[in-house]
Amino acid sequence: MTARSWLALAPDPPGLALPDDLRDRDPLRGRDCGWVSQMRPFVRAFSRPGEVVFDPFCGFGTTLLAASLEGRRGLGTEIDPDRAALARERLRRHGVEAEIVPGSLPQARLPARIALCLTSVPYFGCDWRGEARAGPSPGQLPGQLYGAPDFAQYLATMRTIFHAVREALPDDGYCIAMVENARLGDRMVAQAWELARLLGSLFEPCEERVLLYPARGAASMGTASMDAASTGAAVADDDPARTDRSHEYALVFRKRRPALDIDGARALLRRLRADGHDLQVYGSFLPWLDADPAADAPPPSDIDARVDGDPERFRALLATLVRLGFRLSLWGDPVNADVRPETVRAHGYLRAERLQGDGRRVQLDLVPRDAG
Ligand SMILES: C[S@@+](CC[C@H](N)C(=O)[O-])C[C@H]1O[C@@H](n2cnc3c(N)ncnc32)[C@H](O)[C@@H]1O
Known part of the structure; x- marks a missing residue:
């Protein structure tokens, strides 16, 4: 993988992108679907052929497809059964039998030892039209994070899930989470910084890579399109404090015990x-x-x-x-x-x-x- 700290990404070619008929069946029309091209360099650099690449929020199976194209075994959990069905169908069209465990960590039982966790996290404040399955209280029953009623509950559930990821990873294994700071109405929510802090309490921080997407309005956008798309917020030309937010971060963490003085x-x-x-x-x-x-x-x-x-x-x-x-x-x-x-x-x-x-x-x- 390049040592450069940023990667400029291009949308997947039609053969790899989420097919339109599957996109049409989704409540968000696949707006939060990432790109296979976004995941492949990370799969190659942070896992070996034959190893299991795990995505705890596997959505439409993009990470699983990237893993399979790189000769790894993709494994995911997905709380939304309709999404999981879409992912299975998408992968089947590529000749891949998806390994998707329904539900969420920590309850979900993973059928294999994982080598790498690679994921795009669900966004807080997403205008979710599917069924919300949020737990009754923070941290207890991890539920559909798109339906999280407040940021505290969202973060508590995220922590529970990444804690379980930590348990499942071997020593020295990497946990890579893709996330952006997002706009929620008039407000900037520093989700990337909050997630980095949370992951920093579980893993050792290694690096962040900036992922650059084509300008907004491109025919197909990855998860970086979530904020403006979900809030309907327009980018005002005359506000120098606002940008088109066409980047996100790949936060690279590792399961390691840091040295003590x-x-x-x-x-x-x-x-x-x-x-x-x-x-x-x-x-x-x-x-x-x-x-x-x-x-x-x-x-x-x-x-x-x-x-x-x-x-x-x-x-x-x-x-x-x-x-x-x-x-x-x-x-x-x-x-x-x-x-x-x-x-x-x-x-x-x-x-x-x-x-x-x-x-x-x-x-x-x-x-x-x-x-x-
Ligand atoms: C950003 S999307 C992932 C998209 C995926 N990377 C792709 O491109 O195919 C996040 C996914 O997390 C799922 N999700 C939300 N809360 C969850 C939870 N507690 N456990 C597992 N999956 C969850 C959502 O249903 C959504 O499909």
Whole structure:
């Protein structure tokens, strides 16, 4: 794949594009269908022949078709059964028997080990005319994301799905998501940045590639046409703050455990204990606590610690960490030192991460013990 950070794309030739009769059967008339030419370079560069390329939002099967044309095995999940049927028919016309699991992660069971996740994500605020199957509360029942009632629920469901993708990927496997910042009425919704933040809490960020599409109005557009098309927003010539938004991003992430600054981690623990904070270290940092282990122990990427669950003492620990340059988050969402221990327990752990100007980082995953 070219080392250039942007790719100029051309619409698929008629032989590969979504056929008109299938497009006509879709509630969005296939407006959110991507291009095979958009996916193929990523399939080639990030997977090997014979491996399984997985698309958790497989829509019309564009990624699956690209995978198959590159000698890989395409596998997808799609929540909308009508879309899945369209994808199956499209792929059948190419002589490919589609492997599409109905539904959504994390409930859907994948029948094979995946090597790469490659997808165009569903857009928030899409004018969805199909059946909305949104879950009753954020993060519980992942539903049709096009029907998500608000951005918080949309992001919570996305996180649940990408968390399951992370579980399914092997170590070092890539997760590549195509997304754009989109206009919703008069408002710019920074979906690409939000998704990057969310993916950054699950994977290691590697790169982004900018995908450039022909100017709007081209006969066939990829997912980059979603925002204006779905809102009906016209691009005013006299507004210099508005563009035709004919690009999107391929966000490239990898399942990797980022390196921990071991000396910095030891120094931090000494400092916190000297200040009277009670941390009970467990997990992969334990063998590294005082000195490098003699035996082969995998280098830790964080410090797992159980800490005092008393609200005041918990708050004091978090306030100290903030003073020492740590950012606090719950499942990727920033929180401050006032977050309650029970809120943290409901999420499993609180992450405190300090990234220094020289690139070194220290991360703690803290579990407050039950106060009683
Ligand atoms: C941008 S489209 C994907 C189009 C696809 N890349 C293609 O070009 O053929 C996003 C798809 O995600 C599906 N979707 C939305 N929410 C979902 C969920 N929770 N799980 C699985 N699929 C979902 C939508 O029905 C839609 O088909």
